[in-house]
Every structure is written in C-alpha cells, then in structure tokens.
Amino acid sequence: MPEKPEEKLLILQLSDDSRKISRILSNEISIRILKLLDRKSMSASDIADELGVRLNTLKYNLDSLLEIELIRVRQVKWSRKGREIKVYETVGKTIILLSGKKNSDMSLILTLLRHYNLKSPEKKDTSEISGLCCEHGI
Template sequence: MPENPEEKLLILQLSEDSRKIARILSNETSIRILKLLDRKSMSAADIADELEVRLNTLKYNLDSLLEAGLIRVRQVKWSRKGREIKVYETVGKMIVLLSGERSSDMSLLLTILRQHSMKNSEGTAALEFSGVYCEPGI
C-alpha cells in the first residue's frame, strides 16, 4: 500500500479525469502491466519481454498509467552503457467512481469503507479516512 494516506483511495465523480482512468483500465495491455507489476517491480524492457509487447506500445501504456497515478517509478538504475533504467511498481490505489453529485453518496461510501476497512499486519485499520483524496467538487 502507498505510504501517504491520500494515495490510498481516489474518489472521482464522472468527469474527464474519470473517463481517462476508465479508458486506461479498459486497455488490455494496461491491465496486464498492472497485474504484472502487482507481483513484482520491473523495468520497461523486462515488462515488454514478459508480456511480449513492443517497447513503443509499452511506453505509451506506462506513460498513461504514470499520468493517472496508478504506477510509479520505484527506483532508477544505470545500465553498463550508462543508460537510465526505471523500475516501475503499482501504487496500491483503490479507485471509486461516483455517478452522482450528492453528498449522501460520499457519506454512504465512507460508511461502507469504514465497515469493510482494510487491516494492516497489526490488525488495526490501515485506511485513514482523514487522508482520502477526493476530486475537487465532491
């Protein structure tokens, strides 16, 4: 899970931003990348080899996932030839799309999340609701 509470949950109303995320998540290559990175951190070349996709296709999907905040660069390594190699990982973000603008939707959502909050290794609630990030206007 992300270190910052505001990265744990992204709540979006239907908007251009939510449509972008939905587009990314409807892309088969993006989903395959997310599933792979959920298992282990990898470089773009390793991801391309594993998924058997061309590097330019992979780069497009990685850029989209980075822009949406669904993955991040975990570390930067250097090749023997002095080239930068980025190692990617998922951010462990939950995404909730709200179809309405009513504040009751938000109250209901928070109630449900509190009832089914995630537990960390000590058995205490790991999701900090004070750190929930909501799109402006919610």
C-alpha cells in the same frame, strides 16, 4: 514515511478525468502491465519481454498509467552503458466511481471505508458498503 489511507483511494465523479481513467483501464496492455507489476517491480524492457509487446507500445501505456498515478517509478538504476533504467511498481489504489452530485461528502465515504476495513480486515473488497460500488483489484 507511511502512506495515508486516502492516498490508496481514488474516488472519481463522472467527469472527463473518470472517462480518461476508464479509457486507460479498458486497454488490455495496461491491465496486463498492472497485473504483472502487482507481482513484482520491473523495468520497461523486462515488462515488454514478459508481455511480448514492442517497447514503444509499452512506453505509451506506462506513461498513461503514470499520469493517472496507478504506477510509479520505484527506483532508477544505471546500465553498464550508462543508460537510465526505471523500475516500475503499482501503487495499489482502490478506485471508486461515483455518479451524482459533485459535492459528495468524501469524508463520509472515507469513514465508511475505514469502518468496513476495521470490521473485516481480511476482506479487501469494499463492494458491499451500502451506496458504494467499488471494483477492487485488476
């Protein structure tokens, strides 16, 4: 089932949720995880080995990224010893942070984004849309 364009977009008002997401994304390990998973899907132990971090530190960061829905479990495999192995992947969301009124017209924002992407499909950065600031990619 194809994903809706709205599921690839996270529009945040300045709030406790946006501060939480900003805090998670300001963590160097979280950013390194996202960059790594953007290249290929991996298990927690593979990510820990690749990044040279302890598994419990990695697990904390994976849980945080799962909670804000920037990564997901792609599949669950089983080891020879019968242990569950989760394979993670990024969800490829674009995050837009809005200041101002809470009742911003989200449909207008989505329309502008769709219009921009149709005019320039090869260009993924939406930062040039008037009135919007978007950090695309991590």
